[in-house]
Amino acid sequence: MIRLCGESMKHFKLIEHTADIRLYVEATTYEELFATALQGMASIICSHDATLNNDQRGEIRIESQDITTLLIDFLSEVLTRVQTDKVLFCSVTFLKFTQTMMHARLEGFNVDHFDEDIKAVTYHEAEVKKNNRGNYETIIVFDV
Numbered sequence: 001m002i003r004l005c006g007e008s009m010k011h012f013k014l015i016e017h018t019a020d021i022r023l024y025v026e027a028t029t030y031e032e033l034f035a036t037a038l039q040g041m042a043s044i045i046c047s048h049d050a051t052l053n054n055d056q057r058g059e060i061r062i063e064s065q066d067i068t069t070l071l072i073d074f075l076s077e078v079l080t081r082v083q084t085d086k087v088l089f090c091s092v093t094f095l096k097f098t099q100t101m102m103h104a105r106l107e108g109f110n111v112d113h114f115d116e117d118i119k120a121v122t123y124h125e126a127e128v129k130k131n132n133r134g135n136y137e138t139i140i141v142f143d144v
Contacts, residue, residue, distance in 0.1 A: 012040035021116070021144055022125070026137040030067060030099070033128065033136045034074060035092050041075055042090040042108075044142065045082060047115045056087040056108050063101040068128045070102060071138065075121040078106065086110060119143045 012025045023040045027033040060077055064070040078089050089108035096103040120143040128138045 012036050012043075014040075014044070019144075020122070021118070021142040023140045023142065024137070025140065026131070026135050028135050030128070030136060031094050031097055033138070034071060034094075034102075037071060037075060037138075037140060038078060038092055039090055040140075041079065041118070041121075041142070042088055044116050045114050045118060046088045046111050056085070056089075056110060058087075058089070058106045058108075059104070060106060061101075061103045065100065067099045068126050068138065069123075070100060071128060072121055072123055072126055072140070074102065074104075075140065079118055079121055081106075082108075082114075086112075116144060 011027075012023055014021060014023060021044055023037065023044070025033055025037045025040060027036050058081060060074070062070060062073050062077060064073045081087065082089060087108045088111045089106040091107040093105040093107070094102060095105060122141045122143055124141045125139040126141070128136055131137045
């Protein structure tokens with residue numbers, strides 16, 4: 001079992017874009033990349049100092065054709081749950097993880113409102129690859 005929270009995050013940063021929001025994510029492992037992308041998406045959705053309460057948990061299982069598709073499918077499924085349940089998921093524990101499937105436990109908090117309404121996680125510009133520093137990186141474009 002691999003538990004990833006804010007303390008283990010490599011880094012993410014928002015990149016200017018004319019109509020959408022772009023998120024650059026870099027991490028040393030695939031699991032850390034997914035956790036960091038989740039935290040980046042959470043920071044977009046709810047950047048205000050909300051009163052977070054009522055711990056919420058959920059499980060997620062996804063199978064995809066490759067690691068990039070798995071990442072986008074993961075974020076898309078989490079986004080659906082965020083919008084449906086008004087829960088900001090910002091922490092993940094991977095129970096099983098390969099390049100084509102994952103089983104994870106999500107943790108988050110109820111929130112009263114969102115600062116940004118993300119409509120979709122897109123495949124545009126998404127490609128998980130190793131950079132010249134030996135880390136994994138990708139850009140994720142959110143349709144807002």
